[in-house]
Amino acid sequence: MKCEQYQKLIMGYIDGELTESEIRELMDHLKVCEECRREMRQFKILNAVTDISSFQTPEDKFWEGYWSGIYNKMERRLGWILVTGGLILLMSGALFWLCSQVLLNPSEPIWVRVGIPLTMIGTAVLLISVCRERVRAYRFERYKDVRR
Numbered sequence: 001m002k003c004e005q006y007q008k009l010i011m012g013y014i015d016g017e018l019t020e021s022e023i024r025e026l027m028d029h030l031k032v033c034e035e036c037r038r039e040m041r042q043f044k045i046l047n048a049v050t051d052i053s054s055f056q057t058p059e060d061k062f063w064e065g066y067w068s069g070i071y072n073k074m075e076r077r078l079g080w081i082l083v084t085g086g087l088i089l090l091m092s093g094a095l096f097w098l099c100s101q102v103l104l105n106p107s108e109p110i111w112v113r114v115g116i117p118l119t120m121i122g123t124a125v126l127l128i129s130v131c132r133e134r135v136r137a138y139r140f141e142r143y144k145d146v147r148r
């Protein structure tokens with residue numbers, strides 16, 4: 001028999017459709033043929049992968065819930081990332097503008113050049129503090145949900 005024919009036997013072997021004599025014949029060939037051994041390995045891996053995906057089909061409901069849960073979490077996280085990113089961008093933009101327009105301009109009075117950065121830093125600290133409080137409250141809410 002040629003290797004091509006053995007490869008058909010390999011597929012039959014994976015599907016469990018071979019007779020005992022066919023199996024013996026295939027095994028004898030696999031002992032001497034590296035090419036067909038590799039083919040056998042690849043079919044086994046492929047078979048394992050399709051096994052896993054067919055195993056999941058009866059649990060479609062579970063996976064739907066799983067993915068929508070993940071989606072909700074991602075949505076909320078994305079919202080936080082966008083808001084935080086936007087705030088950081090706005091604040092650094094404002095800071096840059098202040099630096100170039102006011103702080104480095106020697107004709108501005110000293111109380112403006114010191115007062116504005118102090119106010120900016122204070123606002124940033126307050127903002128971060130409020131955000132941290134929100135996150136802690138959100139975690140606590142979730143914890144209460146779990147306990148209920």
Ligand SMILES: [Zn+2]
Pocket residue numbers: 002003006029033034035036
């Ligand atoms: Zn072969």
